[in-house]
Structures are given as C-alpha cells and as structure tokens.
Amino acid sequence: MIKRILSLLLVVTTFLIISPIFVFSGGEEEEKVPGAVVTPKGKVFKFGIDADYPPWSWYEEGEFHGMDVEVLKAIIEHSGIEVEFVALPWETAVPALGAGKIDLLAGAMYLTCEREKVIDFTRPYFREHGFVIVKKGSEHNIATALSGGSRVAGMAGGTQYEWLQSLIEQNVDIIAVPYETDELALKDLEAGRVDAMVSDETVAYDYLKQYNIEVAGKIYKGYSFEVVYGVKKGDPDNLISLINDGLKWLWETGKFQALWYEIIGSEMQPLGPLPLERETICE
C-alpha cells in the first residue's frame, strides 16, 4: 500500500519537476527583425515598447503595430542591426531603460527636463500638443473647462496630470482627477463625472472617433512636447546616431510621411526630424 502511494507520488513529483523544461521554450513575445548585416559585436538589442498607446504602439494579433514600431522596424531593416521587441508597461519600462535592461524605449515618449537628467534622447520626430476634450454638447469651452472648480481628468503619472497639477500650483481653480488609463477617464467624461480631460493630440484624434466627445481647445503653450526615443544615459552602443540617421533617411525618402498618413491619418501633418535643442529643454 505504502509502495503504491510512494510510486504515485514519485510519478507526480517527477512530472512536476520535468514540466519546467517546457517553460524555457519561451513565453515572452519575441519579434526578431533580422538585419542584412549582423553588427560586429553580434549584439541583439532590446527595444522596449509600451504597447498601450495607439496610434504610436499597440499589440494586435500577436504583433506590435503602430507608428513608433513601424518607424523602428524600417530603421532596423535599413541599418542591419538585430533587435528583439519587449513589451513593458510604462512604469517598469523607464527604470528598465535606466538599468540597461532594454537599450531603447519607444512609446510616444516626451522630452522633459526630469527625464533628460537620466536618459539620453534621439532627435524628436514630432511635436505633440495637448487637447482639452469635453463631452459632446457640453457647455464648456476651453476657458470654462479649466476654471471654476471644474473637474479635469489626466493620465496618472503622465505629463497630462503633471500639467494639471502645475495649473493648480498657479492657482487655477480646477480639480485634477488622475486616471490609470484613458479609457476609464473617457467613460467618466461621457458619464459626466468629470467635466473635461487633457489628452495628447495624436491619441485624441483616435478617441474622437470612438467616444461621444469633442475638442474644446488645443494647448500650445505650456503643454507642448517633442516626441523622442529614449536611450540609456551615455548611449554605450551609439544607438542615437543610428536612429537619427535612420529618421533622416526615412524622411528624405518619403517613407516616414507614407507611414504617417497610413497609421496616424491626415488630420495632422508629419514633422520629420526636429533639431534637439539641449540648451532650451531645462530653463
């Protein structure tokens, strides 16, 4: 009797111990984009993508899509390096870049003073403005949406919410409401639990199609950022010049514009590589 129990236990335990062997056959989503030439170092770069931000990056049917992704894929093919795309949520992605777990970070990343201290950036390829969105049929215009005790939503931990808080510091009478995702904020906006919402231009155009909202105004001054790719401080692998050259090539051959119109649409004009004015970032 004991022998039977023991042999059964032996079988179960062996099975449990053997099963992890199948685990190492991979689980993370790897998208190797083979280049024409392998770099002398033979290094496979890890590009981190925050796939939560259409139209810049999203994950559909098992693959990464989006403006950021397509631009990077084109540059990778052009320059011949080997890259593995890794999907990390934004909170983990930025420290992972600092710690060297990924070599580059893409995901509509904004050039801000605080980030400049710990991360190096490529040349910006777009300048993003903020939109103030209100519910369709709302009486708010851009002035009333941002005053009079109005409840304004912004993505928590992002530049939108920081901007709202900076407004509060300047004694603007609003209540800043953080939301973890834009979807939750938009649902509340439609339901009337918040009066307005701050969102980025490119993303907002997408929301306009899906939700019952309209644009109250566009923020030019005070909320305008360059969109860049982030690289580890010190840029040990010279990725910045590689990406910058790639961006320039894409723009000059017209491929950038073609991707732009295809993915982001024609409501906004693509801007192409912009000069990186380090001196003016932190005043």
Next chain:
Amino acid sequence: MENCCSYYYNMDILIKEYKSLLTGALIVLEVATGHLTLGFVIGLLLAAMQVYGNRFISFTAITIQKVLRGIPALVLLMLVYFGLTSLIDMSPVVVAIIALGLRSSAYQSQVFRGGIQAIESGQREAALSIGMSRLMTIRLIIFPQALRLVIGPWTNIFTMEVKDVSLAYSIGVLELLRRGRFIIRYTHGNAMLIYCTVAVFYFIIVRIGNTLLYRLEDKLLIPGFERRGGKK
C-alpha cells in the same frame, strides 16, 4: 485613421484574437507550473529544515519564509527583475517563475510543516520503537502520510498562485490578462467581453487543477482518516 485602430464589436474580436489569448493562457500555465514546482521543492526543504533542523537551521528557515511571505509579490518580482538579472541574464518568464516560486515556497512550507507535525509525534515514536532509523521513519512513514493531509490546503495555494501569475505583466511577460488589456486598448472597447473571456480562462484552469487534486486526494484516502478541506 480608419486603418489605425479599427474596432470590432462582440464576437468578431474574439475570433480575431483567439490565438493571442490562447497563447496567453498557455503562458499562464507555463509560469504557474514552473513556479508551483519551484515552490514545492523549496517549500518542502524549508519545512524539513524547520521541523527537523537544529535551532540555527530552523531559525534560518523560519526567517526566510517570514520574509518571503511579508513582501508583496509585485515587489518581489521587481527585486528579482532588477536585482538578479544584473548578475545573470534571464528571460522575464524565468524571472517570474523564480520570484513567484520563492514566494509560493513560503506559503507551501507552512502547509507542509502543518502536515508533518500532525503526523510526527505518534507515528515517529511507533516507528522508532520497532527499530526504524530516523531517515527511514521520515521517508517511509511520516512524509507519505503528511503529503496525504497536505493536499487539501495545497489546493488553496494552487488556486491563489495561478491568479498571481497575472502580476508578471509588469516585467514584460505577455500573459493572458495583459493581452486582454492590449485588445481593449486598441479596439477602444469590448472591455466586458474581454474581461469575461479572461475570467473564463482563469476559471477553467483553476477548476481543472482543483478537480485533479481532489481526485488525487480521493485516491490516497485512508478509510477512517479525516479529510482536510475537501468535499464530503
């Protein structure tokens, strides 16, 4: 813009994305199996150290499992991801298995300890009195009976730990929940549908595991012995 984020309503999106979701479910199974096994082995070791070790060994074991139980799983994941991987390079799946496995071992060791101690006193004396060595006693008498008692509580741990796997999204493991959220994100909707699907997947996994464990408990049942935490 129409090309960018086309949206689907109702079942179309499931048909389109079923492969991704299925892969996500398989990854959940992979990580769950891996980390439960790791937790099993380490948990057994910790339990043995605690019950049979001298004061120093058992103190070490107790401290280890207290620490591992006291840290939130997410924090442990981050510690292993940023800490351990700076020494050796590991894929996020392995990191998840190690971190969650360590944490699970703490819980499992307590369950094993309870089982061993329940059998321990009476049976050990009886075995020693008929001349069995200490090692023989542990191997042939105590462990088999203890493991039998342990299956009930272990089912609880299994249920808990499968659900903890979703935390691995934070280090880049594209498991079921994360994939579901991706879909909601780019389709700007379908939240109810996707989350219900994810819930069903998890429920199926947990249910199948529970059923298998109950069957195992049935097979090992000794008539007259109490069954812990199972169905009557």
